[in-house]
Each structure stands twice: as C-alpha cells, then as structure tokens.
C-alpha cells in the first residue's frame with residue numbers, strides 16, 4: 001500500500017519528498033522486485049538459504065550495483081540513491097539489501113584506487129562481475145574490534161604472511177575478493193593503529209571459509225574465515241600500512257545510514273502488512289483493526305517509521321552534499337532499528353498464530369531485522385556515541 005503525507009485536500013505536504021527522478025528510480029526498482037522477487041520466491045530462497053544470483057545480475061543491469069561509484073567506471077547517483085535501493089530491497093528480498101550495504105561499503109573503500117588490482121576489482125564489482133566481502137570482526141569481539149583483533153600480518157620478503165580467524169563475515173563464501181583487516185604492528189596509544197587493510201583473492205592459498213547457520217538473513221551467507229599462513233604481496237595492501245582502520249572509519253557514516261535504510265524497508269513492509277491484515281481479520285464481529293489498542297500500536301509504528309525516515313533523509317542529504325553526517329547517521333540508524341524492531345514485534349503479536357507460521361512473511365522480517373540492532377554499530381554503542389558527540393558527555397567506554 002502506498003501511503004504519503006498529504007493535507008486534507010490530498011496534496012503532498014512532505015518537505016523531504018524526493019526528486020521526481022529519484023521517485024521514478026524507486027518505482028522502477030519496485031517493479032523489478034515485484035517481477036523477479038515475488039513473496040513465494042523470497043520464501044523459497046529463505047528456506048533453501050540461497051543467494052538470488054539472477055536478481056543480483058538484474059540489479060547489475062539496472063545500474064543498482066554501481067550507485068555511488070565513480071562515473072568513469074560506470075557509476076551514477078549517490079548515497080541518496082543507495083538509500084532508496086536498500087529500502088526497496090529490504091521491503092522485499094531483505095538479504096539482498098544486506099548484500100548491498102556491503103557492496104556500497106566496498107565501492108567506497110575501493111573508489112580511491114587509480115590503478116592495478118584494486119581498480120580492476122572495482123570495475124568488475126560495479127558491473128556485477130565479482131563480489132567482495134569485508135572481514136573485520138573476530139571471535140574475540142566485533143564492538144571493540146581493534147583491541148580484539150588477533151589476526152596478524154607479519155612482514156616477510158615481498159609482502160606479509162597472515163594468520164588468524166574472522167567471524168560473522170557477510171557473503172565470504174560467495175565472494176571473489178576479501179577486504180581484510182589484520183594487525184601488522186603492536187599499538188602504543190590507540191588500538192586502531194597498526195592495523196593494515198588488504199585486498200585478497202578469496203581463493204588464495206591458506207584461506208578457508210565456512211558458512212554459519214544463522215537466525216535470519218538466510219539468503220546471504222554469514223561466514224567464518226580461517227587464514228592459515230596466507231601470503232599477501234605488498235601490492236595487496238590498500239592505502240598506508242598500519243592505517244587500515246582509519247581508512248575504514250571513512251565508511252562508517254554511510255554504513256550506518258544504509259543499515260538505517262534497510263530497517264526502513266523492513267519496517268514499512270511489516271507495517272503495511274499489519275495494517276492490511278488488521279483490516280481483514282475479524283474478531284467479535286469487527287475487523288481487529290477497529291480495536292483501539294491495535295490501532296494505537298499501528299499508529300505508534302507509523303510515527304516511529306516517519307521519524308526515522310526524516311533522520312535518514314537528512315543524514316543522506318548531508319552526506320550527498322559532501323558533509324559528515326556522523327551524528328545524524330547514528331541517530332538515523334538508532335531510530336530506524338528501533339522502529340523496525342517495534343513494528344515487527346507488534347506485527348508478530350497482531351498476526352498471533354499467523355505470525356508464528358513460516359508461510360507468512362512477518363516472522364522473516366522479525367528475524368532479519370535483528371542484525372541491524374547490533375551491526376554495523378550496536379544500539380548501545382550508538383547511544384554511547386550520541387552521549388559523547390551530541391550531548392558532550394564524557395566518553396563512557
């Protein structure tokens with residue numbers, strides 16, 4: 001169902017409404033998703049834990065995989081278009097939205113490349129000819145990833161020898177390339193120092209990848225990576241050795257924003273589904289949507305969704321204008337993940353028995369959206385950050 005903010009005469013009143021071109025892109029993508037990724041297919045792939053390779057290629061043909069990439073490589077659009085693409089996919093094949101967050105992060109990390117392997121990989125990536133995963137988190141921790149990092153890159157003749165283990169890595173078993181952070185030097189002042197960023201072929205000798213059986217997002221694998229004496233030539237280092245974490249910091253705002261967009265998509269789909277269901281399901285001689293307690297819950301969901309959307313749009317405008325939307329992107333991610341959690345939880349309650357059935361989509365939205373409560377930044381760390389950066393309170397950790 002299409003819902004817009006209008007006045008009593010039905011005129012659109014939204015000062016944050018998107019441009020006609022972006023609105024047309026949204027409609028075009030929605031049509032593609034309806035055609036190629038209908039609910040039965042999403043369910044089948046979720047049950048089979050399969051990635052939708054056909055949809056991935058269709059997205060490549062439509063230019064969705066190239067959003068935000070440099071124009072001379074076939075890129076177009078910016079973070080505002082990425083947000084639209086992720087929201088639309090999250091409302092349907094949510095796992096593909098999770099994959100796109102990774103895709104856009106990899107594009108941002110590789111975009112400064114001017115020659116060699118990184119440029120070749122970037123060119124293929126935007127055309128859908130290869131996939132890249134990003135490996136930072138480890139068994140020792142993802143929140144305090146720099147301090148917990150045990151994967152070591154030891155300097156040897158011609159490059160580095162890498163040993164260690166990465167955990168919870170999206171799409172590593174599908175990927176042709178891995179962006180990997182490894183500790184190449186002990187740190188003195190800050191744990192983010194002494195970490196180097198590598199671009200490694202996923203098939204390099206010594207790399208082994210295992211899929212993890214996860215609770216949600218079944219149509220994109222989540223993996224463990226074992227690195228056993230992997231040789232990385234000096235050219236595999238991206239940027240300056242020892243500065244890898246700082247390079248990745250540059251992508252944090254976009255990742256938070258794109259995760260917020262994924263939450264918007266799930267929240268919107270789950271709210272629409274709940275409203276339709278409430279209009280049709282009857283109890284005590286009336287539709288359950290006539291009961292005030294259910295209406296209030298749905299209205300609260302719509303409020304949370306619109307609040308979150310406003311923050312996402314504001315943060316995306318700042319980023320697209322060349323600014324750093326750090327606080328706004330963090331607010332957006334927190335508001336959107338909480339809106340999505342509230343709406344999917346409320347949807348499960350409203351559907352009651354039907355919510356418990358895997359034949360209805362609510363349980364999948366409820367499961368899939370959990371990820372964005374603790375990744376790419378956890379809701380607790382987002383609050384810590386806001387306490388410090390927005391409110392000027394002492395750092396709490």
Ligand SMILES: Cc1cc2nc3c(=O)[nH]c(=O)nc-3n(C[C@H](O)[C@H](O)[C@H](O)COP(=O)(O)OP(=O)(O)OC[C@H]3O[C@@H](n4cnc5c(N)ncnc54)[C@H](O)[C@@H]3O)c2cc1C
Pocket residue numbers: 102133134135136137140141142143144167168169170171214217222371374375376377378379380381384396397
């Ligand atoms: C499906 C999936 C896909 C993922 N994809 C990737 C990927 O592609 N690449 C990658 O590198 N990682 C990935 N991750 C890892 C993800 O980023 C981490 O799970 C996340 O950063 C949290 O780390 P953790 O699970 O180790 O939790 P922990 O770091 O152990 O945290 C546990 C809890 O403690 C809380 N906590 C920690 N410190 C504080 C503090 N100072 N104040 C308050 N609370 C605190 C956290 O908020 C959390 O609730 C993925 C994870 C999943 C599940």
